[in-house]
Amino acid sequence: MVDTHAARVTPEAGSAPGPSEGELFKKILGAAWQGLHADIRRRFDKNPSPGKALHYRGTLSELRCSRFGRLLGHLTQPLIQGALIPYSDADFPVEIQVYAKPGDPAIYKQRIYRLHGRRPIQFTSFMRESERGEVLEYVGMGLGMKLVLSVENGSLHFRSDGYFWQLFGWRLPLPGLLTPGKTFLWHHNETPERFNIRIEIRHPLMGTTFTQVGVFEEVSAPRMIDTHLLALQLMAAQGALGAFDTLYHHEGTEALPRRASAGRELAIHATRSSIYCLLFIGLSSWAWHGAWAWVLLAVFGVEIVLTLWDFVVEDRSRLLPATERVTHTVLAINAGAFIALLALAAVGWAAEPTALAWQPQGWLGAFLALCGVGVGVSGLRDAFAARALLRRRRQARVRETEAPVRFGARPRRVLVTGGTGFIGQILVRHLLADGHAVTVWTRDARAAAWNFGGAVRCVQSLAELPAAEEIEVVVNLAGARILGARWSERRQRQLLASREGLTRQLVEWMAARPRKPWLLLSGSAIGYYGVQPQGDATALDEDAPPQDIFMSRLCQRWEQAAQAAVALGVQVACMRFGFVLGHQGSLPQLLLPVRLGVGGRLGSGRQWLSWVHVHDLVRALAHAWSRIEREAGTPAAQAFNVTAPQALSQHDFTRVAASVLHRPCWMPTPAAPVKLLLGEQADLLLEGQRVVPARLQREGFAFMFPDARGALTDLCRPR
Template identity: 50%
Template sequence: MSEPLQWVLNLLIAQGLMGAFDTVYHHELTVRLPAQRSARLELAIHAVRAVLYGLLFAGVAHFAFQGFWALAVAALIAVEVGLTLWDFVVEDGSRKLPASERVLHTLLAINGGAVFGLYAVQLVQWGALPTALVATDSGWRGTVLTLFALGVALSGLRDGWAAFRLSRAVSVPNPFAALPHRRVLVTGGTGFIGTALVRQLLDAGHAVTLLARDPLRAAYLFDCRARCVRSLEALADDEVFDAVVNLAGAPVIGPRWSPRRKAQLLASRIGTTQALLGWLQRAETRPGVWVQASAIGYYGVRPADETLADDAAPGQGFMVELCRRWEDAACTATTYGVRQVVLRLGLVFGDGGSLPALLLPIRLGVGGRLGSGRQVMSWIHRDDVLALIANALADQTMAGVYNAVAPEPVAQATFAACAGRQLHRPVWLALPAAPIRWLAGEMAQLFVDGQRVVPDRLVARGFRFRHPDLAGALRSLV
């Protein structure tokens, strides 16, 4: 094997490692591309590129391409380069890439240029030989590249399937389309619920002002259709908003709830809420309604047979303190004559949030019962959360606290079994609660404890859930 060809193999291995990291960390975990309808074209390009890369990895590792075959491989590389350039254009037009992804793409482009440049020299030499496909032995490099070829091809098939699913996805009626024009101030608009909320408001023709830590990223996210501000100080006293939707808050699932982490979770909610109240106090014209997010964590850990309606008393623990203090801070808005609707959200199921993490072990075939499996999961589909917010904006009689949960709470073991049926996977593993509590500390209550919460006030109002049962909700998402 020539020295240039050894360098090609080494650089291809580096390309495979960087590409795998980019796919897993950026596309799957950070951006969740397979769930983004706006990324359908990007996913389709990735699918074709990945399959071609799989052919390239396997071919370079095991064959010498002589004569006409050298021209065929050169053509494949030219198509690959063209797709990469097209991908750059599509990415820049559809989303703001994080800095780490831009840096990694630059490194991939440099490394890829080196690979193709060195390999072009080899192809020129092979092209002068009689046409033949000659098997070669690349040793351990060949084995590694064969594994990479399989992995990248599977990744391409996954992206292709995701693009196909997104193209076939049924459009959900926009609950904000029937509302008169609204000017809405939103916090937490780049989160799981907020992103869908802002998009639907904009699609329905409403004006949205978004409070965001990174206004540029938020502007990219919503195609520059939303006004994005870093601070409420940027709002003039005479600005008029018809509604405020306060969703801001750091995710509760993450690092262990150390004293520092608890302080961050509290500050991310109460600090933003107090800033909103500061703006409300100086505003010359006040909004008609304030929709406030909270969570069923307000009720704390409760026995599986205890049913919790909207007027149930709070429980004990950090989640209780977090929700109670958040609600208490927000309720000051009512002293300014603003109608307030508080939504105590259950587990919100959608293409992001907690559901992908809950489904991952089941997708991998190792799903099952957590702890006793009897702990109750009170959940709601994101489509129904958005419909609730639309109702809150439209209905002047809607005020106070509402349990934003579906009418069918389920035991965790029932959820796992239902998800297994939808994904066609076995559900067999039983994970004891003790190691989960040891690893997650107090946060473990989110996984192995629960509460049976019911939406009595919503049912009494005649609210119609689009996804009232778990099987239908999961079917729409998986």
């Protein structure tokens, strides 16, 4: 009988395959082993190695259970499905597979019973030698029994000698009345290839409760796919494709951490990434047995729900580009495939004792673990980004409530170019909050309408605007990104076309309309003033002269194209923007080395940096609009410097940023490689201008963020 006291289980060491059944039975039976029929000895001496199972096929001529057995089988089915079959049947096929696992000394047996008119019943048990030299067979959920072996007339007999429940490494004996009863098994040889089996389970009070009788023979192994390995390979593909999606789409083209509407999507991504981190690392070298299998199935369920929720949130908040839509579809199909395969494996794992079984997968396991670390880092990034976006939204709501931006005295019909850009998106939202009807002229009207939640009319051609419809104000912010590819002749033509060319097209459209807008707010830049010698602290106001270099000529021609609208009776205000500080634009790239702790001066560091907080920029647009509306004078062109009153040197600005971010400021970047890389464009970084907002200050405009520390604190550490 099993000892009446709990026995501590000592884990077996080593990673080599365990002994065959024959070696185990020979050790237990001793001299009696030789009394077995030679075919039986030969059969049990075959040792299944990992990945090379032994296969048997046969027919059960009798499957019978008593009423008590039927009740017991139904009650235990959720825990040890297939161990006690609660049905009676006859002459149906059965398949048996005997196999081993890497690093596991146990011998596993999987049986598939194909009863008539019922779904196949699968039952897996495993046999191993205890630390005391006993033969133990586990039937699921830690339930097992000790087996006593004997030889009678050349046949092998098994008899159970007590049941136990293995829990947290301890074997706890179970009273006989609370078990199915004693199990008796006879293995009798018929031919070298055929043998018959008879199994009876006898309860001390209820008599014989279960009976199985059948004939079996060994068959060649069917060509099967290792579904567990295939699932892990699909997971590896998921990790690689997910990394591409994160880096190219989420961080690159879509810039989700800087997209105001992406907070909920990022929160879902952070949760899903934590789940994938657990799955990648947990499945890289372990099998989840027993209760852990149910945990794994629950995790799969949560992941499926989160994936569906993510689809809904994405479709509500933004229009996915084609490449991202295709990538997400492939990821969803691939995830469904490996989850289905692992779920099938988990059903078998659930029948084994609760443990995280070590099953190393070599380089595949190492790659999966690496994917787990990567997706975990990505999840932390998304979590912090989601928290920052939540704070920004809360901050923006408070700001709009306490100090709303007012554009003029009454609502107007406004046309905005560049409305999907960094500044344009913020401006459009403020215009909508102030009650204006906004139309955005953009290259992708569908994506823009999606981005603004349908609150804005978006057109791809000015011809789509009816001539009879009055457009009262035009805000022109369109223009290709100035900092990027070298200013070759082709690139210069592109920059001129996106600013001067588009503005001329806009003025020509105004001229063709029967009712002209009364105001044009047209973007420009402080590059109008060229470059200022380093060490020269002269303040440049709106009357300072331009220079004959490309950045200055670009701004001059841009403004001249806008000023042509004066002849149409339109008031024109050219807004010369400084370096705009916001969550998008160039500031995140400028702050990246500072965040990484390697910020410092760029070139000499003495070049002036005239900057403005994006909220003050929007307020300056509203100020110019409202003042021109109040004065209602003769149409004229005016210029406004939109910069904060306190310009800094580049080095001082970087030191302030490092102080706000609690980082050092120590690593200089030499000017030579920057000039070599960017050519004339390097002047944007290595030279500067000390520009002052003279007109705004004369007119009483009060900056909300007059100093760089306050502006950077607002953007980098929102409350």
